Amino acid sequence: MALPDPGVYDPALLYAAARLYYEEDATQAEVAARLGTSRATVSRLLAEAKRCGIVRIEVVPPGSDLPADELSRRVADLLGLESVYLSPALPPTSGRSAVDVMGGTLAPAVARALSEAGLAPGDVLLVSSGRTVYEVSRFDLTPLPGVLVAPTVGGNDQPEEWYQTNEITRRVANRVGGRATYLFAPALPGPNLHPSLLQDPSIQRVLDLWPQARCALMGIGAPPLSRSDIPRFVPTDSTSLRRAVGDVCSRFYDREGVPVGFEGIDRLIAIDLEILRRIPVTIAVAVGSDKVESIIGGARGGYYRRLVTDPATAGAIVAALPQEVIA
DSSP: OOOOOGGGSOHHHHHHHHIIIIISOOOHHHHHHHHTSOHHHHHHHHHHHHHTTSSOOOOOOTTTTSOHHHHHHHHHHHHTOSEEEEOOOOOOOTTSOGGGTHHHHHHHHHHHHHHTSOOOTTOEEEEOOSHHHHHHTTSOOOOOTTOEEEESBOOTTOSSGGGOHHHHHHHHHHHHTOEEOOOOSOSSOOTTHHHHHHHOHHHHHHHHHGGGOSEEEEEOBOOGGGOSOOOTTSOTTOSGGGGOOEEETTEEEOTTSOEEOOTTGGGOOBOOHHHHHHSSEEEEEOOSGGGHHHHHHHHHHTSOSEEEEOHHHHHHHHHHOSSOOOO
């Protein structure tokens, strides 16, 4: 006899099977006997109960069950950072991906980090491209009237809006009540275009702001060769990028934080990592198990000194560095 489609199971039956199996620790055979059905049907009932949200299973990394203050201090100590700002746990995605829900969860923690940056009217706030900063820029941040907001990398030729740094710059400036200035240049111009772009006064004006910046807000990219979403200019066939575990502002680095180059990087219009290190307040925002190694490598390189993340990612960092403290 054909089994019924799991999508048509009675919710009461799904709940009964889930309660017996997960709360009363009955085996699938015992659940089948109690409900008068087969083990195969019980397996389908349990799978459907998870799919529709009757059963919710959370995998908690070691350390993420610590009180928030203790967990943030522990991560800061392990990574050698000034501060770690923890958001609430990301909400259930209900069929959406984590990136679809992270912006509203992370934005208040990013706002706290920006409010403690000591920015005054006339100060320069740099922002990077990337999906995380883009999603955060959709929500309210702290008021920073008179602050000049500028991009850290070109990208006006990228089709995805989260790699359009000017768009993110505009959004962040609107959220903080600052003034936006734009970089009208591709991230990696061709050999003939690159010299002329550097001579353009409007472009040079933005590049001159980089070493003057008081604060930088940046995302942290996952290992480039494991990503399904990456800027078009990145040469994913580059042998050198096999060593890269992440990037900030489109500058790649290995697990020790050592910069990783690629062919044509001399034409990359992006803030230099040495300039980034000298900015007084550097705030990175990143979540996800795929970014744990990227976060650690960036801290080792000294590319940021303050981190915004969620409890699950913080716990995964603690699990990855149980004995180690980054100098």
